[in-house]
Amino acid sequence: MINMKKILLFLLIFSLSEMALARVDITKPPEDSVDAENLRIWIPIEKSSSCRVIIDILDQKGKIVRQLANRLLGKGYYNYYWDKRDDNGKFVEPGKYKYKASGRIVNREGEVKVVYKEWERKCNIGLIDIKKSNQLFVELKDDSALVSIDVLKFNGELVDKPVIDSVMNKGYHTFVWQPEDHVLTGRYKAKVMVGDYQQTFIVWRIR
Structure with a gap:
């Protein structure tokens, strides 16, 4: 028999995680200057037409741990900053990760580094x-x-x-x-x- 209480609790926790992730401003650099440099993803759109850009964060095995952005961007230069969390809102393990930004006129790959302070x-x-x-x-x-x-x-x-x-x-x-x-x-x-x-x-x- 399906336990509706457990399902409702899961949905509530999932919704709260989604809300928490949605409140994070990924265009705002972290206060820590080292984090700001380690976690920055630079996206140039140099053609006049707009383009939908998807930014994925991947671990060393190539598994996507976070879809950081899925946005329609016009011509310009954009900085995004990963908040070190996965798609469930949990902190990832420290270490090096890859990012992949893809779109009709965008194809960029690079590396970001996760380092934590003690607290x-x-x-x-x-x-x-x-x-x-x-x-x-x-x-x-x-x-x-x-x-x-x-x-x-x-x-x-x-x-x-x-x-x-x-x-x-x-x-x-x-x-x-x-x-x-x-x-x-x-x-x-x-x-x-x-x-x-x-x-x-x-x-x-x-x-």
Whole structure:
């Protein structure tokens, strides 16, 4: 007999993975400059006509681990950056991978390299709700993580340090940025640092 609960649970997990992958901006370079160079895929479209381009990431055995893009591109030069995840949203093993970009007027192959920082695969960082973008979460998969959060203006000026070198253990941690009254309404950058890994998010000061 078919277990509908298991099927529904699988579909939910699959949908969440798809949503997570869809939110990744593969045209935005990683904050780490080494990652940005290791994971960059450059696509030139030098003819005036548009072309559908498919970018696949393959392991050393030639197996496709991720279809990074399937897009209609016009004339121009494009950079794409792999987020080190497979089609199921899971981090791949470190090492060298191949990419293949194919289309009617595009045929490029090359190599990308996956290197991880110590805490990169041991934490998830993000906004709890994009509609309430002053709320962040840090999910830790191991103990004794040194966590800090800096809030900055877009020119890099420090506005607030709501979390300073706090040692946190395995689990799900939430943070709500509640700035002092003198902080103006508007958008800011929240830099979340977990050990040697960091990510930056847009947060709002709403009165």
